Amino acid sequence: MAKTLFAKIWDAHVVADLGDGAALLAIDRVFLHERTGAAALKSMAAAGRSVADPARVFAVMDHIVSTRDRSGDATEVPGGSAFITETRAAAETAGITLFDVDDPDQGITHVISPELGIVLPGLTLVAPDSHTCTQGAFGAFAWGIGSSEAEHAMVTGTLRIQRPRTMRITFTGALQPGVTAKDMALFLLTKHGAGGGSGHVVEFAGEAVSALDMEARMTLCNMATEFAAVGAIMAPDTVACDYLAGRRYAPDPLPDWSDLYSDADAQFDTEIVIDANGIAPMVSWGTSPEHSIPIDAIVPHGPGRAHDYVGLTPGDRIEHTPIAAAFLGSCTNARLSDLRAAATILDGKHIAAGVVALAVPGSRAVKRAAEAEGLDKIFTRAGFEWRDSGCSLCFYAGGEGFAPGSRVISSTNRNFEGRQGPGIRTHIASPATVAASAIAGAIADPRKIAG
Numbered sequence: 001m002a003k004t005l006f007a008k009i010w011d012a013h014v015v016a017d018l019g020d021g022a023a024l025l026a027i028d029r030v031f032l033h034e035r036t037g038a039a040a041l042k043s044m045a046a047a048g049r050s051v052a053d054p055a056r057v058f059a060v061m062d063h064i065v066s067t068r069d070r071s072g073d074a075t076e077v078p079g080g081s082a083f084i085t086e087t088r089a090a091a092e093t094a095g096i097t098l099f100d101v102d103d104p105d106q107g108i109t110h111v112i113s114p115e116l117g118i119v120l121p122g123l124t125l126v127a128p129d130s131h132t133c134t135q136g137a138f139g140a141f142a143w144g145i146g147s148s149e150a151e152h153a154m155v156t157g158t159l160r161i162q163r164p165r166t167m168r169i170t171f172t173g174a175l176q177p178g179v180t181a182k183d184m185a186l187f188l189l190t191k192h193g194a195g196g197g198s199g200h201v202v203e204f205a206g207e208a209v210s211a212l213d214m215e216a217r218m219t220l221c222n223m224a225t226e227f228a229a230v231g232a233i234m235a236p237d238t239v240a241c242d243y244l245a246g247r248r249y250a251p252d253p254l255p256d257w258s259d260l261y262s263d264a265d266a267q268f269d270t271e272i273v274i275d276a277n278g279i280a281p282m283v284s285w286g287t288s289p290e291h292s293i294p295i296d297a298i299v300p301h302g303p304g305r306a307h308d309y310v311g312l313t314p315g316d317r318i319e320h321t322p323i324a325a326a327f328l329g330s331c332t333n334a335r336l337s338d339l340r341a342a343a344t345i346l347d348g349k350h351i352a353a354g355v356v357a358l359a360v361p362g363s364r365a366v367k368r369a370a371e372a373e374g375l376d377k378i379f380t381r382a383g384f385e386w387r388d389s390g391c392s393l394c395f396y397a398g399g400e401g402f403a404p405g406s407r408v409i410s411s412t413n414r415n416f417e418g419r420q421g422p423g424i425r426t427h428i429a430s431p432a433t434v435a436a437s438a439i440a441g442a443i444a445d446p447r448k449i450a451g
Contacts, residue, residue, distance in 0.1 A: 072189055
């Protein structure tokens with residue numbers, strides 16, 4: 001019988017059918033971070049349990065580490081150092097691999113797992129983080145869980161999960177110059193809503209998807225969380241295999257993953273088709289990623305609270321809206337290709353007076369690679385602050401932040417009220433749009449600012 005890619009992975013991992021669509025699923029990888037990792041590890045130890053297979057469990061310091069000061073366990077989050085020290089101690093006791101604050105391979109979970117070849121096609125991978133679906137770009141079933149579920153997965157190597165429905169989103173045709181995977185995701189959200197993927201595993205397919213490099217594919221899968229999807233997935237191809245070849249935790253030689261695709265006559269519960277040629281650079285205007293429009297469009301009528309919070313009224317033109325800050329970072333858009341795209345715009349230019357601009361690489365490996373290419377010099381000459389890796393200011397956890405009420409153009413994934421700090425008005429967009437806006441001092445179309 002014809003199967004979807006998701007069905008093939010699901011069937012290969014079912015330990016027991018629990019009835020009513022639920023199953024006990026084998027879990028191949030568990031990834032923890034310091035904000036929730038210590039809770040799961042300490043609870044496990046307190047119950048007298050241990051990790052079934054420590055080689056399958058990884059932890060990293062990424063959510064609340066300082067991206068400005070890496071001396072010791074410094075963090076600007078009040079009480080944040082305790083998360084770091086407790087996770088370190090608990091990881092050592094459990095015998096799992098930890099990428100500590102000063103580890104050369106430290107970085108954001110969903111950046112370093114692919115970098116190191118921890119995620120692989122056909123695997124199941126869980127982490128207490130909603131954007132774990134990023135890693136489905138490699139043909140894995142990856143999804144976010146809670147701390148108690150992480151504990152169960154570590155101890156038993158399994159999780160109970162209700163089988164999700166399936167959805168295929170096919171992007172036909174080709175993207176226009178200057179349009180990115182981030183714009184594809186925001187376009188999808190505007191057309192089908194922030195709840196459009198609820199209860200589904202989304203498979204991204206089509207010519208426009210196949211044409212993306214791996215980092216762009218990760219961006220697209222990352223934003224499936226904002227679509228309320230359980231997870232996202234793409235069929236692994238030569239692009240994925242070439243990316244994984246030689247990575248530390250990837251097998252050598254790589255296995256044959258050629259059977260990991262949806263059969264031609266496989267049935268999906270839902271099908272969406274989008275013409276990629278019709279997508280323009282996008283930017284959010286409100287307080288949900290679905291509140292997004294083409295950068296040359298006007299603000300539509302939407303929820304009154306969103307208009308009140310953001311300070312934009314229907315009929316306002318989003319382009320030329322003044323900004324106070326520009327943020328380049330997060331698990332969505334802080335990989336090397338993202339930094340290159342922004343640097344191309346910034347090279348030989350300077351950000352507008354009064355704009356605060358930060359560039360936060362997604363991992364220390366990304367930072368090293370960017371510095372080897374001289375990208376850090378382009379950023380600093382343009383007026384950006386060049387930071388160390390981490391989740392810095394993608395979400396606000398206290399401590400460091402932008403001035404209350406600031407309007408920020410950001411390469412992150414969420415523009416919820418207060419997401420980047422009290423009263424902060426966040427507009428999410430691609431790295432190129434962030435860079436162009438920093439130069440203009442207002443939301444700007446990157447196609448109009450030559451690199």
